[in-house]
Amino acid sequence: HRDIKPGNILIAKGANIKLADFGISGLAADESDAPQPDNDKIKKISSAKIIQQQITQTNVALGTPSYMAPEQIYDSSSVDQRADIYALGIMLYEMITGKKPFEGNSLQERYAVIKKGKYKKASSETPGTPSVVNRLITKMIAFDPDKRFSSVEEISNIAESYLKQYNEKDIRQQLANSMARSGAYNYKELVKPNSRRNKAIAIICALGIAGGLGYYAYKEGYIHRTILRPWYTPVTLHLDMPTARSQDADLPSRAFFYKNDNDQIPELENCRRVFEIKNSSDHDAEFRTADIRPVYLKPGEYRVKIATGPYVWWSSFTVGKTAIDAHLNHLMNTSRKITFNTAAVDVQTGKDITANCRFQIETAKGLQDISAVKGNLSSGQVCRIHVTCDGYEEEYFGLLIDWYQDEVFINAAMRKK
Structure with a gap:
């Protein structure tokens, strides 16, 4: 552009920034590649060529002195985008402090001051100026072009990263308002x-x-x-329970605590506990112990309900100042009477043939009808059931009845011989 200055920066509606006056900027296209103009545009092209000749002429200074880069003062032919970056740095300094960093009555004086590189930092002129802005200005207006930013994108990235902490919409609104009332734009007012x-x-x-x-x-x-x-007493329960014979078939056990007020018996909040088995890997042990995390209760009368599968056990207890650590073994009696429910169907027709079938169980005395040994069978054993029917193949069941089971359903699918 070669002439970046406040007069060429326009603010449109919505605080959008526009750059104007490209009159002395370099032509982007090579003349040899440019299309031939028609006769109506000869005057415009001629003017452009004259400007281009002026720009590329050695030892000619073009631009506004206050914002010209030092290399542009004596030779405008060799400048690049870094001269524009220098001008932007001067403008940034001026926007923050209200003055320019380098003063001089002539180009020669200004050049000498710029070459020394001595100026008051923006933060010295305007206390509270962020350090990131100081660093931007220092690099943008460096005397040596090689020490400046090489592209505007580098500056833009730093600025955008810093401005993330602000609300861009508020900035635009305040900028537009300040322009409308011709007042100073004070970034310190920003929230x-x-x-x-x-x-x-x-x-x-x-x-x-x-x-x-x-x-x-x-x-x-x-x-x-x-x-x-x-004010609270810990209550810990340990539940001794038989080991399930089937792999990973242990019943879940939980404890529920209630206030024993002899009226509503309300359940205590945040006091439900799940029993966790300690020696879960020892499946050969006859019994295993499960524990709960301690429950902390105020001294008084309470009830606890232990639920293991379908089995429920209630107990009342008193809490004092001494910690309670109790073992429960109400599940130790594992012998439960088993009830057998039997049925049989014809696989091909789906007809119920239960009445024609015979259900027998192996005992020490040999095969006996299930109905004959009813009431004498207990859980915790393996039962071998034979189902026979005239004209049908025999069905056989080998059942492991675990300690907590007390009812068995057998549905035999019979196939004709």
């Missing part, structure tokens, strides 16, 4: 909503984490066994 938002988010996150940790500490009983220990 940082994004910064406030980030702080708010950080505070909310911190409170959330603190609340989560507090709730976890409360739920895990840390607060009760430390801060609230004088």
Whole structure:
């Protein structure tokens, strides 16, 4: 452009920035590649050639002295985009401080001052100027072009990164308003909503984490066994239960605690517990012990309900100042009477042939009808069932009846011989 200055910067509606007056800028296209003009445009092309000749002529200075780069003062033919970057740096300094960094009554005086590179930093003239702006200006108006930014994109990236903490919409509105009233545009008046938002988010996150940790500490009983220990007593239960014969077939067990007020018997909040088996890998053990996390209760009368699968056991207990550590073994009696429910169908027709079939179980006395041994069969054993019917192939079942099972359903699908 070669003539970047405030007079060539226009602000359109919506605070959009426009760059004007490319009268002395270099022509982008090579004349040899340019299309031949018609006769009506000869005068315009001739003017452009004259300007181009002036620009490329050695030892000719073109531009506005206050914003000209030092290399442009004595020779405009060799300048590139770094001269425009220099002018932008001068403008940035002037926008912040209200004055130019280098003064001089003539080009020669200004050149001498620029060459020394001595000027007051923007932050010295305007306290509160961000350090990133100081660094931008220093590099943009360096005497040596090689020490400046090589492209405007580098400056734009730094500026955009810095301006993320501001609200761009507010900046545009304030810029437009300040231009409308011809007042100074003071960036210090800007608020940082994004910064406030980030702080708010950080505070909310911190409170959330603190609340989560507090709730976890409360739920895990840390607060009760430390801060609230004088007012709460720990209650721990251990449940001795038979080992399931089938792999991974243990019934889940849970504990529910209630306030024994002899009226509504309300359940206590946050006091439900799941029993966890300690020696879960030892499937050969006859019995295993399951524990719950301690429940912290105030002294008083309580009830506990232990639910293991379909089996429920209630007990009342009193809480004092001494910790309670109780073992429960109500499941130790594992012998349960088994009820057999039998049925048989013809595979081909789907006809119910239960009445024609005979269901027998292997015992020490040999095969016996299930109906004959009813009431004498117990859980915790392997039962071998034979189903026979005239004209049909025999069906055979080998069933492992676990300790908690007390009812078995057998549905035989019979095939004709």
